[in-house]
Amino acid sequence: MALKTEPFVLNIGPAHPSTHGVFRMRSTLDGEVIVDMEPVFGYLHRGIEKLAEERTYTGVIPLTDRLDYLASMSNNLAYCLAVEKLAGIEVPERAEYLRVILAELQRIASHLIAVGAFLNDCGAFMTPILYMIREREKILDLFDMVCGQRLTYNFMRVGGVSQDIPEEFLPALRRFVGQMPGFIDEYDRFLKENEILLARAKGVGILTREMAINSSAGGPVLRGSGVKWDIRKADPYSIYDRFEFDIPTGAAGDCYDRYRVRVEEMRQSVRIIKQAMEQLPSGPVRSEVPHLIHPPVGEAYAHIEAPKGELGFYLVSDNSIAPYRCHVRAPSLINLTALRDMVVGWKIADAIIIFGSIDICMGEVDR
């Protein structure tokens, strides 16, 4: 006898432990299998793009902290690059190096949370994420030294950074850079070959190369699918052309590849920081920039390789003290567009880890 069954709708989120904020997956389920999924977002909309039109160019920087709050330094950097491009402002050497060091530290911190949260979604009860938070804590301490903040830094300025680093920063950074590869090895020792993790993540949530490119994905999601595309190499901004580093890529485009790409990127970031630390010149950290910047009429788009993907700021100037339009190309949002194609056909448990492997930050998705 065939029983009559029908799919049912399950709202995963917006208040759910694994939606990394207030994201909602309106899933249609057939038993445990996801038949259809509709991502719903907007629960964290704060109108940052509109607010930016009411502030001076410098005043927008604190707003960018609140976009991807796990990678505020990267947001600051992308915005400042856009304003500098718009107004044609030069940045001193030392400031460029400091920016690179801080951005790479931020990448490690963001990836630690991404990998930890992904493993938490896999059901590893808090252990990996707590070890990773232990290391992230050291990075936050470093940021605390340079700007007195642990989450929303508001440190970079148009034409440099807000202040020079304190003298205890470099020794602490050297210590951290010496320790970090050992910690990454430690994570790998426990997780890289973990039988359950392989069974859960390998081959799950495949984003093919074509799909990744077509959906304009970026960052580890794109590189996990085997596309060797990193804006630090493809369109070097700041002084990234002076450093040697590799672009780790995956092969299959599954959750495991995305996880591996993030771990390998942490190693590469440590490499970049080491080189930048050795080359760090002395000098001013900020060029002479007027308090109120009046960029010439025009528009500028600057993009960086943020931890989550290509983060771009598009600014339009009407020669006033505030941007006429400020648009954020948020990597989280764009990576999220491929979510439906990745989860359909998988089970709820898989959908959760696929979502976790994309690594989104709702502050950036909803703006």
Place this chain on the structure above:
Amino acid sequence: MNIINLGINNLGQPATLPPDWPGGFWWHWLVFTIIILAFVLSMVMGFIYFERRGMARMQARLGPNRVGPFGLLQPVADAIKVLLKEDIVPSKADKIVHWLAPVVAFVPVLLIFAVVPFQDGALLADLNIGILYVVAISSISTVGIFMAGWGSSNKYSLLGAMRGVAAIVSYEIPVVLAIAGVVMIAGSLSMNQIVLAQNVPFILLQPLGFLLFFIGSCAEINRSPFDLLEADSELVAGFHTEYSGMKFAMFYLVEYAEALAMSAIITTLFLGGWRGPILPPWLWFVIKVVAVFFVMIWTRTTLPRIRIDQMMALAWKFLLPLAMINLVITAVQVLVWPTAVPWVMIPVNLAIMAVLVVVWSKFFKLGWGRVEV
């Protein structure tokens, strides 16, 4: 047989009492009921503290250390907190089922302890079918869990409860087959007799059986990595999502009491129960129970969760065939070498286990992956 007759027909007749029962039947019943209640509740409190502190150590943090010395009173504080919480029943819940579920889940767990020997003969009822009774009673909790999932009228709860039923149905079989090996060696179903038969702990004579039983019982009581029922990252809290206040506390209690019960049964069946040198028997029993529970905490902090289809595959493709092979091997050993020296059988059995587990794990695939829709 004597005792069964007593329990059913001749209640309270001193003439048929076994010699080691102090006082009359009712005194025995009263004393051991109080002992079991006190033991279960105090051990659960201890386990909660032990798990939280132990997990914290493994996770590079401190754990509760504010309430009382070393945070020892934390479980008490937690208990007071849940007692004072509002009891919320969803408006569309099946009220009676929702109310009954925690009770139905909790009672069987307590009943298990009736046949667990704390030392020689010190148990509420030395049933001659003791281990069969445990198997029968322990699956009743599932009814409570399913009632909770259904009665809550919540989709997460229902999914969790259905996973739970699927898990119990699948894992009961390898668990019972693993027990059968022990029973064959001991030659009795009575828990006390099984302990008395363990001149060598059965974990050494039945290493494969122990492994299967441990994995199976972890799955039955939803300990990680099989905690799909309440998978906090997927189903919020699974079957007890809609429970609050004292009813939630009951489910929390069930979770730890089940872990305690399974630890006690593993101790009795495989680790020689209360037997041990120097220390008093009941202390040995407690030490072994805590050691088994420690392994459960250890796996919980170490391993990610597996998926439901992988869990089913593990039960039917891995545990069940191995349990059957173990049963046949044990039967042959018991028949052919009934008086074999244990020190010869131990390495042989360990080698058999190693070969079987390694070979079998090469052959089978976990789960089936994506479904075309």
